[in-house]
Amino acid sequence: MKILILGAGKMGTFFTDVLSFKHEVALYDPDPKRLRFVFNTYRMTSLEEVDEFNPELVINAATVKYTIDAFKQVIPHVNPNCILSDIASVKTGLQNFYESTGMRYVSTHPMFGPTFAGLDNLSTENAIIISESDHMGKVFFKDLYNTLKLNIFEYTFEEHDETIAYSLSIPFASTLVFASVMKHQEAPGTTFKKHMTIARGLLSEDDYLLTEILFNPHTIGQVEEIRKELAYLLEIIKEKNSSKMQEFLEKIRKNIE
Secondary structure (H helix, E strand, C coil), rough: CCCCCCCCHHHHHHHHHHHCCCEEEECHHHHHHHHHCCCCCCEEEHHHHHHHCCHHHHHCCCCCHHHHHHHHHHHHHHCCCCEECCCCCCCCCHHHHHHCCCCCEEEEECCCCCCCCCCCCCCEEEEEECCCCCCCHHHHHHHHHHHHCCCEECCCCCHHHHHHHHHHHHHHHHHHHHHHCCCCCCCCCCHHHHHHHHHHHHHHCCCHHHHHHHHHCHCCCCCCCCHHHHHHHHHHHHHCHHHHHHHHHHHHHHCCC
């Protein structure tokens, strides 16, 4: 299959590496410097090159802020039978956009990133495929994700956004709160250092991506739950209530079993 990947960022180059040995792959990025270390693939910096390549599938790996804009730029240069796809972690507005194009599409979300995941072993990582997607598009990504040994789940656009609010917004918000009150430690303990590693990894991500995930309409309820639990924990600490603390810890242990 002839596959065009938009964006030579972390995930764009990852998909290029994964797909280039079984498919004819082209990677498009207007900045030639981002294409320097890409091998076994066509490197494109102009949309006119896309016309000649004539892809059968476009994988949009542009930054979330530019996902729809990237599609709008490339659509005039691809065949109407080409399947559009994205791997965005935020799907806001994408369903309406896809339907407005009249083209086939498949939307997925690999629930891992190069910052934390060990890309040589993804068997403990997950991927979501949006159920409204084109059948053949879903088959392609299911085969790909099975090859990567990912655990695959199929959700609607709405279910995806609800899941992301829970699985990403809670740890993101918790990590940001930790980092916001952090003070430099001369002799940090193991737990502190682990939290610092997570915080540094999170803050190395694109600011717009972090913002969009936290601005997910479903995030507010999750952050409210954090605030409620923090308020209760603060009450226990102020009272030095050992029995309430024991109950609180037992509840938490059951949550993580």
